[in-house]
Amino acid sequence: MIKVQQLTKQFGDFTAVNQLSFDVAPGEVLGFLGPNGAGKSTTMKMITGFLPPTSGTVEVFGHDISRQPLAAKRCMGYLPEGAPAYGDMTVLAFLRFIAEVRGFRAAQQKQRVAQVVDKTGLTEVLGQAVNTLSKGYKRRVGLAQTLIHDPQVLILDEPTDGLDPNQKQQVRDLIRDLAADKIVIVSTHILEEVSAVCSRAMIIAAGQKVIDGTPAELEARSRYHQALSIRFREPVADGAAAFAALARVQEVDELQQGREYLIIPQPGETLYPDVSALIEQHRWPVESVHIERGRLDDVFRSLTQVSQSVAQC
Numbered sequence: 044m045i046k047v048q049q050l051t052k053q054f055g056d057f058t059a060v061n062q063l064s065f066d067v068a069p070g071e072v073l074g075f076l077g078p079n080g081a082g083k084s085t086t087m088k089m090i091t092g093f094l095p096p097t098s099g100t101v102e103v104f105g106h107d108i109s110r111q112p113l114a115a116k117r118c119m120g121y122l123p124e125g126a127p128a129y130g131d132m133t134v135l136a137f138l139r140f141i142a143e144v145r146g147f148r149a150a151q152q153k154q155r156v157a158q159v160v161d162k163t164g165l166t167e168v169l170g171q172a173v174n175t176l177s178k179g180y181k182r183r184v185g186l187a188q189t190l191i192h193d194p195q196v197l198i199l200d201e202p203t204d205g206l207d208p209n210q211k212q213q214v215r216d217l218i219r220d221l222a223a224d225k226i227v228i229v230s231t232h233i234l235e236e237v238s239a240v241c242s243r244a245m246i247i248a249a250g251q252k253v254i255d256g257t258p259a260e261l262e263a264r265s266r267y268h269q270a271l272s273i274r275f276r277e278p279v280a281d282g283a284a285a286f287a288a289l290a291r292v293q294e295v296d297e298l299q300q301g302r303e304y305l306i307i308p309q310p311g312e313t314l315y316p317d318v319s320a321l322i323e324q325h326r327w328p329v330e331s332v333h334i335e336r337g338r339l340d341d342v343f344r345s346l347t348q349v350s351q352s353v354a355q356c
């Protein structure tokens with residue numbers, strides 16, 4: 044279990060992280076979201092003991108990161124932003140070095156290195172200097188070094204940043220694979236990553252938590268939650284006015300000259316029965332109907348804009 048309580052970081056007069064509290068349990072993949080400068084990296088650095096908090100505490104499986112840093116760090120693997128250090132070393136030498144630092148010797152060291160090389164797909168670049176690797180491989184080397192001691196907790200700062208779509212997919216699959224019995228905290232700007240790998244998501248803005256829930260709970264906050272997206276086989280004249288006249292409709296968007304409509308309900312309402320009755324009454328030729336779960340980008344935008352403007356007041 045990770046327990047973060049009232050965590051705060053000030054740089055001079057500026058408060059980068061403000062009274063942040065949350066718990067994470069094994070098996071959870073927590074997506075840490077927020078606009079640039081929200082305080083994600085600063086929080087991760089404090090959780091992993093790379094930056095002392097101004098106030099507040101972090102406990103990792105009962106070990107306080109400030110008072111028992113070695114015991115707490117033993118439980119964690121941390122992938123910071125950017126590329127791994129020691130770029131002149133070959134991948135193999137670098138991973139052996141990390142294994143050595145983590146206390147593995149002889150056969151055990153070989154075995155640990157071989158396991159992470161296999162997991163992260165590094166076999167073909169083992170003899171290459173880290174500096175000369177592509178961005179994707181550098182990221183994988185970073186991931187490999189976080190896994191060497193098979194930690195119970197993985198803290199990954201933008202693990203797919205700068206990767207191409209295939210590499211992104213591979214890293215996400217790896218995170219999902221690793222997540223079964225670990226705690227994973229992953230910061231990202233990429234909202235589709237949250238749906239792809241996270242069991243829970245927290246949005247922070249201006250150093251403060253603005254929402255914490257499952258991706259489905261976040262999507263339910265979107266204005267598009269339960270919106271109906273309807274496509275007809277041919278254009279339907281007057282559809283916009285007819286849909287807009289229904290009770291509990293907030294907005295109707297007509298697309299493709301009347302072949303498609305997006306009908307947004309008032310908050311908390313569902314429209315399917317009324318819309319379906321209207322379509323039947325007019326015998327409009329429906330091709331497809333889709334009920335939206337909600338859009339994370341819309342939730343992200345509305346929550347972070349509100350809290351940033353509050354912070355500026």
Ligand SMILES: Nc1ncnc2c1ncn2[C@@H]1O[C@H](COP(=O)(O)OP(=O)(O)OP(=O)(O)O)[C@@H](O)[C@H]1O
Pocket residue numbers: 054059077078079080081082083084085086
């Ligand atoms: N060492 C420092 N000294 C002064 N200010 C800092 C320092 N480190 C971070 N900050 C400031 O704290 C705020 C939070 O930074 P942080 O890097 O945690 O944000 P972030 O959410 O990770 O952003 P990004 O998504 O851009 O990586 C920013 O305004 C940043 O400029």
